[in-house]
Amino acid sequence: MFKNVMVYRIGAAWAPSVAQVEDGLAQARFVECGATQEKSVGWIAPRGEAHGALVEAVGGHWILKLMIESKAVPAGVVKRKVQERLAQIEATEGRKPGKKETREIKExxxxxxxxxxxxxxxxxxVWIAPAAQLLVIDAASQAKADEVVTCLVKSLDGMAVTPLQTTSSAAAAMSQWLTSQEPPAGFSVDRECELKASDESKAAVKYSKHPLDIDEVRQHIAAGKLPTKLAMTWNDRVSFLLTESMQLKKLAFLDVVFEGAAAQEDDGFDADAAIATGEMSRLIPELMEALGGEVVLG
Structure with a gap:
């Protein structure tokens, strides 16, 4: 259910009911792009059912899903059409269109x-944990996460979110763990890492499927390279790639998580949601603690 997550703190003053969230999202339900529309963004049913509920409540957690549709015409095709029209005007009218007219022709x-x-x-x-006041977005890029946050704030009155901030930066903490070879309690360091210089050279060293408890890694850090990515596992249950911006990429729930899970006769949505939110509800606070605790703004 989650592959790349970014975590946000929801303002304490926001405490709606499921029905209120449903009503807010319904005002921006997804509609496919029209013939000449380049982009459409809106909320869809998380279960994938036509006209289904836009909020799924599972064990006190709310699951939402935002759909983004885009249409793009290759720039080369547009340019060719514009050049053809400009040539036609010059041939028939004996003049060269100005910048404003050229822009209009392009449009x-x-x-x-x-x-x-x-x-x-x-x-x-999108996962909202109302009791913990957490928002988790399964987005691979900051731009995509920002788009989701914008849509949420527009759809849900009074909602305010801020990126989760910790006392220690992820880069500083990862440097310490790799240098000391002592990961925080409950976590282990795996076999993937990226180190990058902070100077103009932007020199980078990547390790993949390689042990990291070696002098070479410590030497790179001592020379000024900072970890930007580090593969870790939490309690032998969840593996992930921690980034310098505290994003969790390549999230994977290990086999032990599914032991004892009952077979589902339905689409398995409830079971998947319960497992994912249950594991992440414990992982996120422990990771925050490993990074020195949350910084409470204001």
Missing amino acids: DAKLVLLPMAFSKQASVT
Whole structure:
């Protein structure tokens, strides 16, 4: 259910009911792009059911899903159409269009070509833990996460979120763990890492499927390279790649997590949600503690 997550703190003043969240999201339900529309963003049913609920409550946790559809015409095709039109005007009217008219011709070309463009859809899973006041977004990039946050704040009155901040930066903590070879309690360091210089050279060293308890790694850190990514495992239950921005990438729930789980006759959504939110509800606080605890703003 989650592959790449970013964690945010929800403002304490926001405490709606599931029904209120459902009503807010319903005002921005996803509609596919129109013929000449480049992008459409909106909420869809997390279970994938047509006209289904936009909020799924599982064990006190809320699961949402944002759909983003985009259509793009290759720039080269637009440029060719514009050049053809400019040449036609020059040949028939004996003049060269100015910058403003050229921009208008370009926009017209895009509108003509958009109905023929293929659309691309991508969904983003969102988890809200109201009791813990946490927002978790399954996004691989900061830009995608920012888009989800914007849509949430627009859809849900009074909601305010801030990125989770800890006393120690992830880069500083990872440096200490690699240098001392003493990861925080409950965590282990795995066999993948990226170190990058902070100077203009931006020199980088990457280790993949390689032991990290070696002098070479410590020497790189002593020379000024900082870890930007580090593979870790929490309690032999969840593996992930911690980044310098405290994003968890390549998230994977290990086999022990699923031991004893009952077989599901339905689509398995509830079981998957319960397992994912249950494990992450314990992992996130322990990771925050390993990074020196949360900084409470204000």
